[in-house]
Amino acid sequence: MKLLEIKDLRARYGAGEVLKGFDLSVDQGEIVALLGANGAGKSTTLRAISGLVPHVAGSITLDGKSLLGQTTEAIARLGVSHVPEGRRVFPGLTVRENVILGASNRRISGADTKREVDQKFDLFPDLRRLADVLGWTLSGGQLQMVAIARGLMANPRVLLLDEPSLGLAPLIVQQVFKVIGEIRKLGTTVLLVEQNAHMALSVADRGYVLETGNLLVQGKPDELWNDPQVRAAYLGGMAAG
Amino acid sequence: MSVNLASARISRGLPQAAVACVAVVALAFLLPGEGYYLNILMQAATYAIAVSGLVVVLGYCGQISIAQAAFFGIGAYGVGIGMVDFGIGFFPAMLLGVAAAGLSGLLLGLGSLRLGGHYLAMVTISFQQILTLFLTNWISFTHGPDGIRGIPRPSLMGVSFASGHAFLALCLVFLVLSTLTIWRLKTGRLGRAMQAVRDNELAAGTCGINVFSTKVIAFGISAVMGGIGGALFAGGFQYISPDQFSFSESIVLLTMALLGGVQSPFGSLVGTMVLVILPEWLRFLQQIYLAVYGAAVILIMVFLPDGLWGLMLSRVIRRAKPIEGSVEPLPLLSERAAASNDYVLKVEGLAKHFGGVKALDGVDLAVRRGTVHALIGPNGSGKSTFINVVTGLYRPTAGKVTFTGQDITHAQPHERNRAGLARTFQNIRVFRGMTVLDNVMVGAERPGNDIAENPAAVVERALAALDFVDLRGDAHRQVGALSYGHQRYVEIARALASSPQTLLLDEPAAGLNLTEKHELGELLKRLGGHGLTILIIDHDMNLVEQVADHITVLNFGRRIADGTPSAVLANPDVVAAYLGEPRHEAA
């Protein structure tokens, strides 16, 4: 059975339909990239999975259990961990406190929390040094590391990553994708939304390309890479740089 | 065509004012008998004038004042004390009272408006309490809790206002004039500045608006309107006492404004009428009527955010006509100044420390006139801090900023904008409550712009800027209804309409898709060819390569490279700190 399965997903914001009915699935242990232009509906798809979009139709299931109509908190407790666009690190809390709060969706003892936070700091060595620094003082790359570490603390069935490279310097983008590669080794399932198709397809097992709320094409990275329609629309020209 | 449109904007209101004045005077004299109805109307008219002041301070400028009854009281006591104790005439006494109200408003505003909105709320509550204490306890001056009786009514140039009808007519004329003035204020330069401050203080400052003085003026106007209402109230009822100007009366006035709709003086008029007349019908409520008022405030906030007037307007389908006709293109695009060697912007040894963190640590940077200069660097390298210090949002710890030969190191943001420095923001800062056209007009009428004093030309300039970014068709839409990319263009148009010497763009490509990024690059190249100097921060190396004449690289608050694009992007330090891999290998 598929871990995360989406069927005929439709969503509307105000008068406009932003998701027009498409299917998507993620298997256990896979990294799936969701690509497309601005406004194609990538972030809306993630927000719909997390119960943040009010008017959604179709079906979204995790392990066969419907997520539709559940509250965001309940969905988080079922094991969906969402690292949203813009990182959203709590500015008035320290790095350590931010990471600890990532485990809010499960019951876990203080000692286990401490141990797991330490594991996350092994994954992101920079964060150990910054553990007691307040969120608002961090740079974009550091914030992204905190956000991903916090997302992993949920011990997720599936990790939703929304535009992890947005607004980051080229060098930091490379580091972030290296970390995503590490996460894959841990066996965590990831649904990755990216503007940077080149980087996303370099770590993904499969990819979907959305266009204005519809599924344009799906397949293995090299299939997408060589699809002339996709190349022309999204990957070609400047993105190859 | 658009010139006619603009002059129509200016002259509208004058004929209506004359007609309305005649109408209300006739109405006042046609009312039957003395007494009850006259009193209710007199109360409604004087209250409505005070409430229209709240439209300015709360509706237009977004600041909460809870002392309108205090200013109303100062105006009333000016008339009462002036006429009864000092024997001066009604109009001079009124002038004194209104001046006292305005002056206390200015003083309170100067003390509290540098800070956020709730400070004014608290300070006005305090002022309200202190005033009540003085009115009650300073018996030798205010007559204490007994109040002042026998306030005479005036006569002016042989016309006596002693009768209820005549005095009501006087109140109504004041009401018509104040309502129309405040209605006109909204679409004028000052009104737009107030709304810009309400919607986004930081952006307003960088658009040349003196945020602090705009707030103080709005509050001052509101206090004056309170004073005028109060002075007329004293003449109308001929008896005043402290409890008429208490905190709870301030709440009543606030409720009137909110119920009617705080965005328009017509709304406040409707709200006042309803709440003056309603209690007369609801006399059976007696002591509980204030509780009903309190509950009403909550219910209005929840169910009628735009008030009764807003509700009425939303029922009327309004379709603004598209603005036809061509306008002169932006003048800054016609001056074909070639790149030159003189420096427009010069930054020397700039440092900014936040506590122990050195966000900027002695940065030098010089931007030549007519070039596109890019500032790049890793996240946290100090780029945004740099632009915020240069535009005056942060105070530098050390260093010097020179712009077109002037030292602007310690200038306020609006002063820098007046000198010709415009900017856009990384996370878009448009004025959400205003239309696209109004947003861009705020830019066009920055003090110091060549056409700022000519309202017709301001409209034309704004339309020209909208033409440039191809958004003329959306001119009358609320800016919040546009897509993210288009809001970014509105921000750029707002900056261009102000005819800047230099334009600072803070990550303009963030969040844009490839097509939009490419369009943005084309737009910047078109600008760069026209003598406008541009300083751009962005992570998109394709965009930077596409447009930049010169690149400066920051890392850890220090400059690590500076020079032509080809030299800088091949610099090994830059590759190590920022790019990660040399450019042009993958492609």
Add this chain to the structure above:
Amino acid sequence: MATFLQLLFTGLGIGAIYALVALGFVLLIRAASVVNFAQGQFSMVGAYLLVVGFNVLGLPYYLSMFLSVVLMAGFGVLFAGATYWPLRHRGGLPVIISTIGASIFLENIVLFLYGPSPEVLPGLFDSPGIQVGPVFMDSQYLSILVASTILVILQYLIFEKTLLGKKLQATSQDKEMASLLGIPVVAMILITFGYSAALGGLAGMLVAPVLFVSVGMGGLIALKAFAANIIGGYGSIPGAILGGLLLGVAETLGASYISVPYKDAFAFAMLLMFLMVRPQGLFGEKISEKA
């Protein structure tokens, strides 16, 4: 000198009440970004609940006090449902105005139910107080000081040392993100309102034996608590405490040495002075917005 010390003691007692109300106020600012103008009416309602429990129903004093605190917590939840919940997505201004509406509503509904004549409540202890050197320490002022100290320490521990406190802070900083992490956001906000109302109510009950219980008692206390909050530094917990004590002392001394009728004006004069000279208050952070 003896009078001065006596006045100082009384001033600190009154100031502790301002500090308690200011604490509830700061709590809502920090946890829910709500500037609650009905904070003083919480104290008034709390004191009236005690009047109902002890004077009317004849329940034991401490039991009525306990029940009143519990009821106040529930009342805080109701209050949140009416004034905050429907407006939570519309920015700070509408909520401020609706709490102003609520303050008017509460005062006048109690006035309607109970009438304007003030009620009298006995103190916590039967003993009038103890003599320490030249100062007579009134037992009620003493209990106010002790209770305030305990509550302040408790609140600090909850906010800074517990996971619940961190979740409350996270909720106040970014509600959507908190919900994505599985933090029950609604519960966090209701807890904050409930606690804040209980704290305000308790302050009202503590001060009731000193001041009389009247409909208007809360408004004035709240205004001074707001002033304390600004004098101490907006949103700062130690600032609220110090600001409250300072105000209490200043107005007690002012009333005794300068003028009784203008007693209430000293607080506001002090507030205006601070706004002119040191707007960030004693412990305030520099007020700046990130561009």
